[in-house]
Amino acid sequence: MRTVSDLPAGVERREIGGQERLATRGEPVYGEPTDGEWRAWDPTRSKLGAMLDLEMDVGLEGGETVLYLGAASGTTVSHVADFAGPTYAVEFAARPARDLLSVAEPRPRLFPLLKDARKPATYAHVVESGIDAIVQDVATRGQARVALENRQFLADDGRLLLAVKARSEDVTRDPGDVFADVRAELEDGYEVLETRRLDEYHVDHLGIVARPR
Amino acid sequence: MTDTEAKGWFAAADRDDEAELVAAVRDGDASEPRDWPRLAIEAGFVDDEAEYYDALHEVTTAATSAVVTERERADDRQLVHAVRAMDDCRRTANELAERLAEWAGTIDEDAETGVEYARDLAGRTPDPGEERVVSLAARVAALADEAEDLEAFVERETPSIAPNLAALAGPTLAARLISLSGGLEKLAKQPSGTIQVLGAEDALFAHLRGQAPSPKHGIIYTHEAVRGTRPEDRGSAARALAGKLAIAARIDHYSGDYRPELEAELADRIETIQARASDDGGEDGE
Numbered sequence A: 001m002r003t004v005s006d007l008p009a010g011v012e013r014r015e016i017g018g019q020e021r022l023a024t025r026g027e028p029v030y031g032e033p034t035d036g037e038w039r040a041w042d043p044t045r046s047k048l049g050a051m052l053d054l055e056m057d058v059g060l061e062g063g064e065t066v067l068y069l070g071a072a073s074g075t076t077v078s079h080v081a082d083f084a085g086p087t088y089a090v091e092f093a094a095r096p097a098r099d100l101l102s103v104a105e106p107r108p109r110l111f112p113l114l115k116d117a118r119k120p121a122t123y124a125h126v127v128e129s130g131i132d133a134i135v136q137d138v139a140t141r142g143q144a145r146v147a148l149e150n151r152q153f154l155a156d157d158g159r160l161l162l163a164v165k166a167r168s169e170d171v172t173r174d175p176g177d178v179f180a181d182v183r184a185e186l187e188d189g190y191e192v193l194e195t196r197r198l199d200e201y202h203v204d205h206l207g208i209v210a211r212p213r
Numbered sequence B: 001m002t003d004t005e006a007k008g009w010f011a012a013a014d015r016d017d018e019a020e021l022v023a024a025v026r027d028g029d030a031s032e033p034r035d036w037p038r039l040a041i042e043a044g045f046v047d048d049e050a051e052y053y054d055a056l057h058e059v060t061t062a063a064t065s066a067v068v069t070e071r072e073r074a075d076d077r078q079l080v081h082a083v084r085a086m087d088d089c090r091r092t093a094n095e096l097a098e099r100l101a102e103w104a105g106t107i108d109e110d111a112e113t114g115v116e117y118a119r120d121l122a123g124r125t126p127d128p129g130e131e132r133v134v135s136l137a138a139r140v141a142a143l144a145d146e147a148e149d150l151e152a153f154v155e156r157e158t159p160s161i162a163p164n165l166a167a168l169a170g171p172t173l174a175a176r177l178i179s180l181s182g183g184l185e186k187l188a189k190q191p192s193g194t195i196q197v198l199g200a201e202d203a204l205f206a207h208l209r210g211q212a213p214s215p216k217h218g219i220i221y222t223h224e225a226v227r228g229t230r231p232e233d234r235g236s237a238a239r240a241l242a243g244k245l246a247i248a249a250r251i252d253h254y255s256g257d258y259r260p261e262l263e264a265e266l267a268d269r270i271e272t273i274q275a276r277a278s279d280d281g282g283e284d285g286e
């Protein structure tokens, strides 16, 4: 039976290198330790990894259709594609996208898109509607707006898994104040289900789980 | 819903026309997402969902790869060549302008050195016997024009290739730093102490041979933050500037994100350093 903090199918805590670690099954990507086909998912290098490790209820069971915003070189999205279903990875910088391509190559259900997450119309002809989960880690100013603009892709009972970086909004303000503002803005289109500071792994970052309202 | 319903990327062409499909993914758009896998099957583009996602993987990968290659080709290598060519054109124009001034002095008692004079001379109708010298003047003017066009190109392109460096250093100085270190990646791997003296290699080697004091700044000397600071504080200003430029280069290379806060931080730091002058001034009138 599923309990609140169950990990999605395809994500397990396993003993790798003498330590219990989150892991998924797939081609290694960033020199992470492996054990057979399992590879460690390092929460210090991944905000979604941190959210799972800190037992936030992300509402994923495995096999979902995912839209990932801010894929960078693919560290986190590689793990997502390992346990999820069709995964759309949006990144707007060319350099990290080159690495993202190598991550996508052995993952037939990972679709790399060199697009700007603030302009969803430029990929709405590719990304399907009724997405189960949006994972967002763009680390630029206007993080709430990006989430709101991409809400159109999400199924009514879908989930937004958002990592907010305080310094990307305003370096001079107190992170707590920044988070409160982002949350308030987010509530224009989402109901926030859970928030948690990710400081153990990522200083001045907030993890948010929300669903469209 | 309107009668002009959004169309998916696969509406552009048949399954086997990869070039068209890639172009559609790259350049297409839609007002809203729809259930594309189902619509593609209904339209007969593919037979089932598995086939749809296979096609999508193939085409999105090809499209992303094409844009990445295109952007990489257009990026810092082009800038390095352009800024070097700009400097070469300018230096050559000045050298030739000197040669020209010497020669022109034999036919024109108001001959001057400099590109401006070359432009004047180039516009003249040569008297018999003056054809060569006027023609040379035209070459000097054309080289100077080319240098200006190259500078305009550098100013236009640098902000998209290195947004943070361009914002902090100005596009031309940013391009020169990239050029001096041999590319954006190399610059991103330099410690800030090296960036501080880039362009002062002669002075640095003299120092290493024990023949000169260590240089405090290289080409970043031309930046207002250093030049506008009184001489005894220029070392601090150059250090602060080089530190921020090193961070900017790393962000530009590794993420490409534009971070406006860097400029504010630099401005703050330089203001503090420059304030030392007025503090001292108040105390001992130095």
Ligand SMILES: C[S@@+](CC[C@H](N)C(=O)[O-])C[C@H]1O[C@@H](n2cnc3c(N)ncnc32)[C@H](O)[C@@H]1O
Residues within 6 Å of the ligand: A045, A046, A047, A069, A070, A071, A072, A073, A074, A075, A076, A077, A090, A091, A092, A093, A096, A115, A116, A117, A118, A137, A138, A139, A140, B255, B256, B257
């Ligand atoms: C913190 S990194 C993401 C790291 C990645 N999620 C991981 O864990 O592997 C943020 C990324 O978002 C990208 N980004 C920022 N703004 C964006 C936008 N408007 N559209 C798409 N990508 C964006 C940046 O280029 C950068 O690669």
